[in-house]
Amino acid sequence: MIRGKWLRLGVTLAPLCATPVWAINPDNGPGCGLGKLAWSDYRNQKSIAPQVMMATTNGTFGSQTFGISSGTSGCTNDGTIMAEEKVNVFAAANYDTLSQEMAQGGGEYLASLAELMGIPDEHRAEFFALAQVQYASLVQSGDRTPATMLTVLHRGMETHPNFATLTAH
């Protein structure tokens, strides 16, 4: 047993699989704290060679947010995202890719957003086209937050006959 441990010690200092290095900010506002969900402290790959010797991690761990059967915390319930926060969390976590796909008029993330927003498959193409048009408004708003992105999309949908019912509330 002792021998096994020493062998393990000697193998290499690098562990065999990932340990967390980023964090979702702890929720500190009402609901999910839209916009606070950020990719904080993600260690970029600039300084690399020293990292082999100094295996540092500077993030905290997202297991509290997504811990299984962990009760309610912020926007999650037993590790799954609360229904009313799904769109917000998705938009916050994928802001960059979503803006890119809005400008391109389609893609995996935009399709998934449409799914979360309850847009039926047959209207997906129209939603993509609308999102592309709305990209200009997103840029004009000058505000780089997921909340603005969703507002801009909603504003486009309100004036569209196929989507007006989805946004009426």
Next chain:
Amino acid sequence: MLCFFTDTAKAHADDYLQELIQRANAAALYDQRYWHLLLHYRRTIAGGYESEADEAGFFLAPNGKTDSKAELQATLARFFSTELVGRSRQPARCAFIARYHWLKAALAIDESRLPPEPCERFHAWLRELNPASITLVFPSAYMNNPSSMFGHLLLRIDQRGQTEQTRILAYTVNYSADVTTDNGLVFAVLGVAGGFKGYFSTHPYYVKAKEYGDFENRDIWEYRLNLTEDQVERLLMHTWEMGNASFDYFFFKENCAYQILSLLDVADPDLHLTDRFWLYTFPSDGVRMIAEKPGLVKEIIFRPSRSTKIRRGRQVLSGDEKMWLGKIVADPSLAQSEPFTIMPPERQARVLDVASDYLLYRVATEGNDATSYQERNKAVLIARSKLKAPSVPVAPTPVTGPPEQGHNVMRAGLGLGWHEGEFFNEVNFRLAFHDLFDPEYGYTPDAQIEAMDVALRHYARSDHTRLERFTLVNIVSLSPMDALFKSPSWKVSTGLETIEHNQCRFCRIGNLNTGIGAAAESFWSKREVYFGFAELASEYGRVFNSNYRLGGGATLGTLVDITERWKVGVSGTYLQFPLGEKSHEWRVSAQQRYALHKNFAVRFEFNQRARTQEYLLNLHAYF
């Protein structure tokens, strides 16, 4: 009256509990494999059993960690109580719902004598996951983070009605360490010795895809598994129980791969996935075991990282378009000016899509300069949003084969060589993992990680046997640079070796070498890589005056893949040692490898160090 009634009910419950315990003992359920899987019991060297779980709340008996029988009895007893247990604070039958379901079936528990518990939290969770099937996800190796050098393993719970486009919305089951230190050395020591706690979590797949694919630029392999509805349900019931558990995280064995495989063992006990590991568990070995089970893998899907997407996107551009790509990422205003805008919209879109991916790649990897790339990306996207052309997805061709098709991680070799006029035989063994001359298919190209490599030699004429080399660790990461990608290359190695120096013919020294440099690639034959390093070298041994020498120098070299199987490489190093024993040294090495099979290769090498020359022919087997 009421009091009397509850007393009777209690007496009845007690009777039934005693009956169940007797039947469980008679059937020796506590010795059954499935009970052991659910409680994570493993046989100890002393012959008993001990659970790998390390949280008291995971057990219902005080000695449950080491006594499977006491634990089973205590579990049955708690099933008759509504008291909240475990970290998740639920009645026992809900907190440990997989145990309850198994025991209920094994003992044919009568629900009229033990009325069912509604377990609303569990059922709400299950509805939310909406499970249809399970996918094993393997993010490939990431050299620039020591905790990811060997890849990772997690599960994805695929949802009913999920499509290729919406699979990012599915939840995952992930196991990782709760790292509690910033100190690198403490991290390494605690990680190896089990000083961190490991927990399971259920991040959405889009969080994981972003972390691995966009931030760390790791290609992801997805293995859709053929599990029955019952197996999926068992797996998820046990996953729910894991909300009460934590484990001491051991980087080498009880790591992500091991724990993920343990969940699959619960889904289908006939898989026997965790039985085989004794010293370490590589994520790629986990994939290999899954892929080897007949019929278990339904489909393999490759999900390119952002950098792979950029490289593939760039490959399909014409020379003209590539020129525009370079110009636009530097000055995005060109995307809205005359010569570019007269191109057909499809071609403009193709250029702008790669440009935007590239700028986002820089945003994610740059840190300080991120805002400037963010602004440039916005300008590119404004131009892109005016084009009605759809984005054409580029075929996501992987840069290497799927991990299960790579060679096995241990290596043994038999060699025959000639050293300064004398023949020798060599046996060598390497515990792990891959060097630049091993067959490359299934491994991250240009990435070498060797650990615990030992070579023994017997010299024929002088009839003596020596330890030729012991490499503790030898890592090389080559990152070919081009117009878009400019990551440095680096290397680090340490170990013992035998040299000829100062009239000492076979002298053992210890060494530590580290270097930083650059690499480039071309495609004249199949593929060529050129590299250069500036390096620091230190050597220790009685052979040196003052017992050591410390200095630096440079290495230049090239690696050529002539065919898929045949690889040739040459390198030269010059080192100057101004500290300790003042000296300098030239080293030249030429190697070639021919892969006979994924797990067999022959290698022929020539090495010159100072004035010592040797030739060596090796047959390598991987197992």
